[in-house]
Amino acid sequence: MLLQESGVLAVTHGAINRETGISRSTLYRHWPKLEDLRNAAFARAATGPKYQPRTNGPLKIDLIWIIGNLMTALNDTPWGKIAPQVIAMAATEEQTRILMNKWIEDRSGDVEAVFYAAKERGELGEGTPVQQLVEMAIAIPYFRKLVAGQPLDHEWLDTHIDMVCSLAMEQPTA
Numbered sequence: 001m002l003l004q005e006s007g008v009l010a011v012t013h014g015a016i017n018r019e020t021g022i023s024r025s026t027l028y029r030h031w032p033k034l035e036d037l038r039n040a041a042f043a044r045a046a047t048g049p050k051y052q053p054r055t056n057g058p059l060k061i062d063l064i065w066i067i068g069n070l071m072t073a074l075n076d077t078p079w080g081k082i083a084p085q086v087i088a089m090a091a092t093e094e095q096t097r098i099l100m101n102k103w104i105e106d107r108s109g110d111v112e113a114v115f116y117a118a119k120e121r122g123e124l125g126e127g128t129p130v131q132q133l134v135e136m137a138i139a140i141p142y143f144r145k146l147v148a149g150q151p152l153d154h155e156w157l158d159t160h161i162d163m164v165c166s167l168a169m170e171q172p173t174a
Contacts, residue, residue, distance in 0.1 A: 002016065002041075003041045003042070003082050004045065004078040004082055008041075008085040008089060009085075011041050012034065013028060013031075016037070036095065039095055039096055039099050042082065042086050053065075053110040053111070053113045057118060058123060059115070059118035059124070059165055062118070063137060063164060063165065066111055067141060067160065068157055070141055071141060071152040071153075074141060074142070074145045074146070084146050086100060087100065087146065111134045111137055111138055112131075112134050115128075115133055118168070123169070133168050136164060137164050140160060141160070
């Protein structure tokens with residue numbers, strides 16, 4: 001895959017023409033702007049299997065499963081390898097930012113479902129700040145891997161989930 005092997009900047013109409021044999025005129029007809037072509041390539045690389053989040057509990061097991069899937073995606077998929085470049089593009093290109101936000105929104109909804117299911121089972125109190133916990137559960141792996149360049153492994157995952165669960169189960173003070 002051109003995107004994974006050579007990076008976002010290598011994705012051009014000419015490069016895809018050389019790689020696939022699709023004529024430039026066809027490529028320009030579908031993606032007149034280079035930004036659109038690159039976003040389509042990212043969207044394709046970022047499309048993974050869609051699954052229902054595990055929400056049968058307990059919270060810790062469900063979080064290990066869903067954040068473990070995120071960890072695997074960041075470590076072992078084409079998307080994980082190109083994500084830093086796409087994040088950099090999103091800083092300056094609005095369409096890339098919209099695409100990235102949509103992707104994050106979709107994944108956040110799965111993690112949110114895990115927390116709300118735990119709330120329904122009585123594992124979390126009514127005042128538990130679910131949105132903040134969702135952001136924390138997801139943002140820290142991204143930061144650790146993509147910004148700090150630190151590894152994501154099973155030992156780290158267990159520690160991260162223990163911390164999130166500990167915070168989730170604290171009762172908010174009035």
